[in-house]
Amino acid sequence: MAARTEGRAAPGGAATGAVSAPKGAWWNDANVRAVLYQILTVLVILGIGWYLVSNTLANLAQRNIATGFGFLDREAGMPIGEHLISYTPASSYGRAYLVGMLNTIFVSAIGIVLATILGTIVGVARLSSNWLIAKLASVYVEVIRNIPLLLQLFVWYGVLLALPPARQSLSPLPGIFLSQRGLYFPVLYEHPVHAVMLILLVLGVVLTVVVHRWGKRRQALTGKPFPMLGPALGLIFGLPLIAWAIAGAPFDPNVPAMKGFNFQGGASVTPEFVALLLGLVTYTAAFIAETVRAGILAVPRGQWEAARAVGMSETRILRLIVLPQALRVIVPPTTSQYLNLTKNSSLAVGIAYPDLVSVGYTMINQTGQAVEGIAMIMAVYLTLSLLIAAFMNWYNKRIALKER
Numbered sequence: 575m576a577a578r579t580e581g582r583a584a585p586g587g588a589a590t591g592a593v594s595a596p597k598g599a600w601w602n603d604a605n606v607r608a609v610l611y612q613i614l615t616v617l618v619i620l621g622i623g624w625y626l627v628s629n630t631l632a633n634l635a636q637r638n639i640a641t642g643f644g645f646l647d648r649e650a651g652m653p654i655g656e657h658l659i660s661y662t663p664a665s666s667y668g669r670a671y672l673v674g675m676l677n678t679i680f681v682s683a684i685g686i687v688l689a690t691i692l693g694t695i696v697g698v699a700r701l702s703s704n705w706l707i708a709k710l711a712s713v714y715v716e717v718i719r720n721i722p723l724l725l726q727l728f729v730w731y732g733v734l735l736a737l738p739p740a741r742q743s744l745s746p747l748p749g750i751f752l753s754q755r756g757l758y759f760p761v762l763y764e765h766p767v768h769a770v771m772l773i774l775l776v777l778g779v780v781l782t783v784v785v786h787r788w789g790k791r792r793q794a795l796t797g798k799p800f801p802m803l804g805p806a807l808g809l810i811f812g813l814p815l816i817a818w819a820i821a822g823a824p825f826d827p828n829v830p831a832m833k834g835f836n837f838q839g840g841a842s843v844t845p846e847f848v849a850l851l852l853g854l855v856t857y858t859a860a861f862i863a864e865t866v867r868a869g870i871l872a873v874p875r876g877q878w879e880a881a882r883a884v885g886m887s888e889t890r891i892l893r894l895i896v897l898p899q900a901l902r903v904i905v906p907p908t909t910s911q912y913l914n915l916t917k918n919s920s921l922a923v924g925i926a927y928p929d930l931v932s933v934g935y936t937m938i939n940q941t942g943q944a945v946e947g948i949a950m951i952m953a954v955y956l957t958l959s960l961l962i963a964a965f966m967n968w969y970n971k972r973i974a975l976k977e978r
Contacts, residue, residue, distance in 0.1 A: 630945065634945070639942060639943070641943070641945070641946070642946070643946055645667055645941045645943055645946075646666060646667045646668035646671065647666055647667075647668065648666060648667055648941075649663075649664055649665070649666060649667075650663060650664075650665055650666060650667045650669070650670040650937070650940075651663050651664075651940070652670065652936055652937075652940065654670060654673050654674075654928045654933065655844065655928060656677060656844050656846070656847060656927070656928055657673040657676075657677070657928070658673070658676045658677065658680060659672070659673060659676065661673050667937055667941070670933055670936075670937060671930075671933060671934065671937065671950065673928070673933065674928060674929055674930040674931075674932065674933030674934060675930050675954055677927070677928055677929050677930070677933075678916075678919055678920075678922075678929045678930040678931075678954070678958075679958070681847065681850055681851055681854070681919055681922070681927075681929070682854075682915060682916045682919050682958070684851060685851055685854040685855050685858065685915050685919070686912050686915055686916075688851070688855045688859075689854065689855045689858040689859045689862055689911070689915060690859075690862060690908075692855060692856070692859035692862075692863075693858070693859035693860070693861070693862025693863045693865070693866060693911075694862070694863075694866050696711045696714060696715065696859060696860070696863035696866075697711075697862065697863035697864065697865070697866025697867045697870070698866065698867075698870070698892070699711035700712055700715065700863065700867045701867060701870060701871070711863070714860065714863075715860045715863050715864060718856055718857055718859075718860040719857075719860045719861060719864075723853060723854075723857045723918055723921060724921050724924055726853045726856070726857055727849055727850060727853040727921060727922075727924055727925050728924070728925070730848075730849040730852045730853050731845065731846070731849040731925045733849075734754070734845040734848060734849055735754055735845060737752060737753050737754050738753055738754070739753060739754055739755075740753045740754065740755050740832065740835065740836050740837060741832065741835075743755075743758075743837075749827070749829045749830070749840070751830060751837060754845065755836055755837070755842070755844075755845075756842050756843050756844045756845050756847075756848065757842060757843050757848060758830040758837045758840050758841070758842045759830070759840055759841055759842070760827045760828060760829040760830065760839075760840045760841075761827070761828050761840055761841045762824075762825065762826060762827055762828065763826045763827075763828050765821070765824045765826075766821075767817060767818055767821035767824065770817045770821075771814035771817050771818055772814075774813040774814045774816075774817055775810065775813070775814050777813065778809040778810040778811070778812070778813045778814070779809075779810055781809045782802075782805070782806045782809050782810055785800075785802070785805050785806075785809070786802055786806075788800075789802060828840050828841075830842070844927075846922070846925050846926055846927035846928075847927060849925055849927075850919065850921075850922045850925060850927045850929075853921075854915050854918060854919060857918070858911050858914065858915045858918075861911050861914075862908055862911050865904050865907045865908050865911070866900070866904055868903065868904075869900035869901065869902075869903035869904035870892075870896055870897070870900045872900060872903045873895075873896050873899045873900055877891075877895055877896065877899070878891060878895075878896070881895050898973075901973050902970075902973060902974060905966060905969060905970045905973065906966075906970060908966075909962070909963060909966035909967075909970075912962050912966065913959050913962055913963065916955070916958050916959065916962065917955060917959070920955075923935065930951055930954055930955075931951060934947050934948075934950065934951045935947075
């Protein structure tokens with residue numbers, strides 16, 4: 575007969591019930607084991623990292639190779655032909671590194687904007703009912719995507735170097751000159767009102783976003799769309815123009831002019847920058863175009879037919895109905911293309927544009943501190959990629975469908 579444990583009477587007369595079975599050993603607990611495994615994994619990773627770092631430092635010391643980042647304070651002694659901040663060969667290596675980093679960020683930011691615009695246009699053109707436009711867009715995508723980017727950079731650079739010399743430069747518009755030396759164009763002389771106009775421009779963009787959101791809420795409540803074109807133009811461009819007019823409408827252009835063997839005055843961009851920008855934009859736009867085309871095709875045809883049934887034009891259908899839904903398909907793969915464009919900018923070293931990699935390699939060759947130089951280059955590209963991915967993930971969540 576099976577043994578049975580009887581309940582005992584409590585001091586108050588109530589029974590205590592059955593005695594609970596003793597708990598097992600703590601190492602049999604699944605949650606405890608999971609934590610231990612994670613701690614063990616972290617310790618192993620830290621141990622491997624410590625071994626690699628200590629082994630590298632020992633090898634460098636054995637070969638009398640200096641370590642550390644103290645070299646960043648030393649004079650660089652290398653010229654950099656294109657820089658967004660003041661720089662001379664007497665500047666430090668840290669300053670030279672900053673110049674290369676800003677050049678990379680600058681060309682990548684402009685490239686992302688232009689590639690998005692061109693890719694969207696080509697992607698929509700591939701779906702055009704016009705046979706010629708659709709075929710031209712298809713040829714562009716198929717040709718550009720299947721030629722390595724570095725070769726395209728060489729082609730663009732060769733085309734720009736084949737332009738006439740400065741004295742025989744092309745002038746497609748008054749004050750604009752295109753030659754082997756680059757593109758020269760007029761700019762305005764600095765004036766205190768320019769800073770005010772820039773602030774008002776940013777303020778106008780912010781106010782436009784606020785008004786746009788208000789218009790969306792108004793349309794959801796009343797069903798009446800709010801016309802945004804007029805208010806947007808007034809806020810973004812009207813406010814800076816008002817400040818410019820109040821300041822006396824200063825307009826003193828600095829027009830480039832031929833003096834000696836080159837142009838003086840105005841502003842210019844080098845052939846290396848133009849070639850890199852053209853290569854990055856045309857190459858990345860071909861991939862974005864396919865993403866846009868796939869996103870539009872993912873929208874059911876019934877959406878088009880329903881919009882046509884209520885009399886909407888094709889342009890309004892695409893802008894108000896199709897593209898907002900296609901964005902949910904377009905954004906994730908487009909994020910990858912933005913990351914690729916930023917990393918592909920490192921190919922600028924092939925055409926002598928002073929980007930981060932070009933400046934970094936020169937710095938490594940002069941100082942001999944390759945580990946630190948490569949680590950700094952990797953850190954910049956990793957940071958840029960994470961920032962771009964974080965912004966695009968935020969935007970993707972913002973446009974995602976919300977379940978009720």
